[in-house]
Amino acid sequence: MQNGAQALIRTLVNAGVRVCFTNPGTSEMHFVAALDSAPEMRAVLCLFEGVATGAADGYARMAEMPAATLLHLGCGLGNGLANLHNARKGKVPVVNIVGDHATYHVKYDAQLQSDIETVARNVSPGFVRTSQTTEQLCRDAVEAVKVARSRPGQVATLILPADVSWGQGGVAEPAPAIAPPAAADDTTVQAVAAAIKAGGRSAVLLGGMALHEAALLAAARVAASANVKIYAETFPTRMQRGAGLPTVDRIAYLAEMASIQLKEIDTLILVDAKAPVSFFAYPGKKSYLPHDGCNVLTLSTPAQDAAGSLTKLAVALGAERSTPxxxxxxxxxRPRGKKLTAEKVCKAVGHLLPDNAILVDEAISSGLMLSKFTSGAPRHDLITLTGGAIGQGLPNAIGAAIACPDRPVLALIGDGSSMYTIQSLWTIAREQLNVTAVIFNNASYSVLNVELERVGADEIGPKARAQLDLHGPVLKFAQIADGMGVRSTRATTPDEFTTALERALATPGPHLIEAVVPPALTGLKLKLLPHLLGSLDRMPLSVARMLKRKIAP
Amino acid sequence: MQNGAQALIRTLVNAGVRVCFTNPGTSEMHFVAALDSAPEMRAVLCLFEGVATGAADGYARMAEMPAATLLHLGCGLGNGLANLHNARKGKVPVVNIVGDHATYHVKYDAQLQSDIETVARNVSPGFVRTSQTTEQLCRDAVEAVKVARSRPGQVATLILPADVSWGQGGVAEPAPAIAPPAAADDTTVQAVAAAIKAGGRSAVLLGGMALHEAALLAAARVAASANVKIYAETFPTRMQRGAGLPTVDRIAYLAEMASIQLKEIDTLILVDAKAPVSFFAYPGKKSYLPHDGCNVLTLSTPAQDAAGSLTKLAVALGAERSTPxxxxxxxxxRPRGKKLTAEKVCKAVGHLLPDNAILVDEAISSGLMLSKFTSGAPRHDLITLTGGAIGQGLPNAIGAAIACPDRPVLALIGDGSSMYTIQSLWTIAREQLNVTAVIFNNASYSVLNVELERVGADEIGPKARAQLDLHGPVLKFAQIADGMGVRSTRATTPDEFTTALERALATPGPHLIEAVVPPALTGLKLKLLPHLLGSLDRMPLSVARMLKRKIAP
Incomplete structure (x- = not known):
């Protein structure tokens, strides 16, 4: 005889959910007590819910199976919302278990009572349900996992009232049947092939699952046989890259740069991606980035099989035997010189990146040169900030390391970003994860200095500048990390940094390296940027390309 | 000629909003740039949105005027949600300014696009609005402030699209007219007075604004002349107390204890409070705590004037000249002995609490003895965890210190709680606030060990225990604080702690003291607790009272 919580955990295990990232409170105590009934379910405690949700996101990106989170009512879900947003935008499956008051307790409006379902809808449009009875619970759970695991991956939120959890008579359900995604139909494939054959400059834009090896290779065969360029979406959920895989440029973050990339494209073919739009709106600038004459076609949607669709396209183009x-x-x-810069940190990463690493990039402005320096590094997976909600990198690293215990995880994080979920370091230490975190300490929200110029805000005064400035006091990340149990080093020269990185990569386990660097875009460069960017599309393409190579992500 | 952001800030200043707690992104850059146009508006940068919202909450509790927050789209609001929940439950006015994409950019579903309004409704039931034009913006803003400032105080959320912010033609509005709250009408007062005069055991239960001096004194006059006991709600928003003010017991957190307090009460009179309910539901236990025969009357609602209503009641009872x-x-x-305990920390606080201090209590299990040891201390304000969403204390301390720069703030925080918003320490350092934070480091979610027993979860295994255990690694708060620029001390004996507290209180500015203590409820005490509590209402009242004195908050 099982209670609801025990049956629920068994159902999750049956459905392939093997890790639960927890930050529980009283209403989740029966779920917590039930964890010991299922040896297959690993429970990983996080000290803040944003760590738990970001870890679940990172886990699923690598494991291709969802993890569960265990959150405490509406406030716990709220704390986890930003990283669930990143998961949603990345089409990553996550199953939230959100504890709630007992059903009969709700009417008393106790302190922690709030409307959980409205909050959940922000990130779980496809599945939000409050289980009403212990009998129904496991059927709800299996449906939640099914929604999460179907393509495109989704965040599903199951709200678990305490009495439904503690009630007797839970019956575990078997795994849900999940239909594999279908490839694009022949008509669509033929139409896309015809558009490519018609001539003009074409590009495929790969997103989501289309950035995994099989799809990349199929896309590269298409590219090799026809006049087709390959681009990746700006912020890939998970992109396989490095030596032996196709080199794929990402669409630039700066709309001005992206417009240059897209200027040359007459036919843009979307594969598990959407047509590029500006990250933010700027006064007087376009939001939608393909040029007016660009023909945008969809080869396959996020619900479809990207690799299968690209393979069919290669066949239709007679490219299936071409050499990608x-x-x-x-x-x-190895980077040299006296002064450490963000560029030199990226160079050291390229110099040392181990085989089969997982690279988490939330370096924001400090990561500008990362793609360039790692494009020929050994094969690795790149995880990026899919939803723009900073504070994702360290939690993602936790999840990736748990999904892939045999692979080193290297997380590059901006100082501003790191502070949203700095509590991650404790879980990294507690679980002794093979994660090396590099924090770029430039003592500013550096990218916002660029944005402040770009939005055309004039007369920028001291109070405005102070909102982007992390001086006074400058954060000492090495000390913070030590305080949370992670061995740490502070590096101020290229040699110190490179030596610290070598040592960290040679010794599996948690490490943090604080890289003290100037903002990547400072002084003259910063002042010139808006002007440069504004004039780029009037430049000769060769100059623009050179600049693109220099500053595109 | 003003843009929207400039006119908005001017409108906020006109309406009495003088501080903005910020964590901006690109969509808020025009608001940030406009800060320098209004010297009256102080801008305080926070490194995480939960710090900003909790600081706004703490500020308004002390200033009795709302602060603004500046948050970055739905994800920023999500990160701030837990402390906005605490503000909502505490009936505290807060005005959120949540930046959004430009109105015309929304349809492109860019990375940070999400449904902000649904999230906002969780905490802002009374006012959520997305301003659609620069012309309308300031009228919306003045209405937001009006809703926030009216009784009961509310969280109001104004969503500010980037183009509404940067658009020209903003026109600042004057301050809103806000009607002062009315006292209870004569009929209600007479009915309550009649119930008291009818005999039996009566109590007034004071909440919200009824815990400020004028209301407390009026309640104490009523108590002195009639057979009326005074209770305070379990988690006061702001309670004035100490030598020279009435001593008011709070309704206990543990429902079992609260039932004992309420057992003696035949008539319970609510003043800006609701009838006590259990914080959580427990299998087989009641949620609603007044006993079946208790007559519950409302003297005044949160929308009414608590002090005025209690004064009218005193007059109706002929008690207006009685001596409270x-x-x-x-x-x-001064605490003695070799081993530091949570009780000794509370004793040292009582021993040293300065005159006119602001005491922020988020010590959870470690604060059990705080009320007892500070009841005769010099007058102070007590701020507590109104909504149960932990991570409130440090941010509240920021806001209280900014509202009352001449008063020392002493924040007592559990280790688990502190980690939700540990980024607060940086803002405390940056603004050089007169805050002494005491972190009780007992390396556990101690209260959850109690709750795990209370919910009746049996067969508690190692995985379950691990979810409540903060060992491995033990957090080193002194180092974390140093890393964020706050001077810190680690205390392991009563003398070390008391000396550190003396020194901190003697030197205005930021301090953190890490108090290394065992869990307040351990070993035998913990094992006995559920049995004790279960048998309390079968005990002689004298024994129950003794126990109550020992462990009630």
């Missing part, structure tokens, strides 16, 4: 262009192995040299 | 019982000045001695 693959990145050659090449690494930058 | 006031707490005598008395302090506990």
């Amino acid at each position: 262009a693959l990145a050659q192995a090449s690494r930058p040299g | 019982a006031l707490a005598q000045a008395s302090r506990p001695g």
Whole structure:
């Protein structure tokens, strides 16, 4: 005889959910007590809910199976919302278990009472349900997992009232049947092939699952046989790259740069991606980035099989035996000089990145040169900030390390970003995860200095500047990390940094390296940027390309 | 000629909003740029939105005027939700300014796009609005402030699209007219007076604004002349107390204890309070705590004037000239012995609490003895966890210190609680606030060990225990604080702690003291607790009272 919580956990395990990232309170105590009834379910305690949700996101990106979260009522869900937003935008499956008051307690409007369902809808449009009885609970749970695991992946939120959890008579359900995604139909494939054959400059834009190896190789075969360029979406959920895989440029974050990339494209073919739009709106600038004459076609949607669709396209183009262009192995040299910069940190990463690493990039402005320096590094997976809600990188690293215990995880994080979920360090230490976190300490919300210029705000005064400035006091990340149990080093020269990174990568387990750097875009460069960007589309393409190589992500 | 953001800030200033707690992103850059146009508006940068919202909450509790927050789209609001929940439950006015994409950009579903209004409704039932034009903006803003400032105080959320912010033609509005709250009408007052005069055991239960001096004194006059006991709600928003003010017991957190308090009450009179309910539901236990025969009457609602209503009641009872019982000045001695305990920390606080201090209590299980040891301390304000969403204390301390720069703020925080908004320490350092934070480091979610027993979860295994255990690694708060720029001390003996507290209170500015203590309820005490509590209402009242004195908050 099982109670609801025990049957629920068994149902989750049956459905392939093997990790639960927890931050429980009283209303979740029966779920907590039930954890020991299922040896297959790993429970990972997080000290803040945003760590739990971001870890679940990172886990699923690598495991291709959802993790569960365990959150405490509406406030716990609220704290986890930003990273669930990132998961939603990345089409990543997550199953939230949100504890609630007992059904009969709701009417008393106790302190923690709030409307959980409205909050959940922000991130779980496809599945939000409050289980009303212990008998119904496992059927709800299996449906939640089914919604999460179907393509595109989704965040599903199951709200678990305490009495439904503690009630007797829970009956575990078997795994849900999940239909594999279908490839694009022949008509669509033929139409896309015809558009490519018609001539003009074409590009495929790969997103989501289309950035995994099989789809990348199929896209590269298409590119090799026809006049087709390959782009990746700006912020990939998970992109496989490095030596032996196709080199794929990402659409630039700065709309001005993206417009240059798209200027050359007459036919843009979407594969598990959407047509590029500006990250933010700017006065007098376009939001939608393909040019007016660009023909935008969809080969396959996020609900479909990207690799299968691209393979069919390759066949339709007679490209199935063409030889894809693959990145050659090449690494930058060891960075030299006296002064550490963000660029030199990225160079050291390219110099040392181990085989089969997982690279988490939330370096924001400090990561501008990362793609360039790692394009010929050994094969690795790149995880990026899919929803723009900073504070994702460290939690993602937790999840990735738990999904792939045999692979090193290297997380590059901006100082501003790191502070949203700095509590991650404790879980990294507690679980002794093989994560090396690099924090770029430039003592500013550096990218916002650029944005402040870009939005055309004039007369920028001291109070405004102070909102972007993290001086006074400058954060000491090495100390913060030590306080949470992670071994740490502070590096101020290229040699110190490179040596610290070598040592961290040679010793599995948690490490933090604080890289003290100037903002990546400072002084003259910062002042010039808006002007440069504004004039880019009037430049000769060769100059624009050079600049693009220099500053595109 | 003003843009929307400039006119909005001017409108906020006109309406009495003088501080903005910020965590901006690109969509808020025009608001940030406009800050320098209004010297009256102080801008306080926070590194996490939960710090900003909790600071706004703490500010308004003390200033009795709302602060603004500046948050970045739905994700920023999500991160701030837990402390806005605490503000909502505490009936505290807060005005959120949530930046959004430009109105015309929304349809492109860019990375940070989400449904902000649904999230906002969770905490702002009374006012959520997305301003659609620059012309309308300031009228919306003045209405938001009006809703926030009217009784009961509310959280109002104004969503500010980027183009509404940067658009020209903003026109600042004057301050809203806000009607003062009315006292209870004569009929109600007479009915309550008649119930008291009818005999039996009566109590007034004071909440919200009824815990400020004028209302407390009126309630104490009523108590002195009739057979009326005074209780305070379990988690006061702001309670004035100490020598020279009436001593008021709070209704206990543990429902079992609260039932004992309420057992003696035949008539319960609510003043800006609701009838006590259990914080959580427990299997087989009641949620609603007044006994079946208790007559519950409302003297005044949160929309009414508590002090005026109690004064009318005193007059109706002929008690207006009676002498209220006031707490005598008395302090506990300096704590002695070798081992530091949570009780000794509370004793040291009572021993040293300065005159006119603001005491923020989020010590959870470690604060059990705080009320007892500070009841005769010099007059102070007590701020507590109104909504049960932990992570409120440090942000509240920021807001209280900014509202009352001449008063020392002492924040007592559990280790688990502190980690939700540990980023607060940076803002405390940056603004050089006169805040002494005491973190009780007992390396556990101690209260959850109690709750795990209370919910009747049996067979508690190692995985379950691990979810409540903060060992491995033990957090080192002194180092974390140093890393964020706050001077810190680690205390392991009563003398070390008391000396550190003396020093901190003698030196205005930021301090953190890490108090290394065992869980307040351990070993035998913990094992006995559920049995004790279960048998309390079968005990002789004298024994129950003794126990109540020992463990009630």
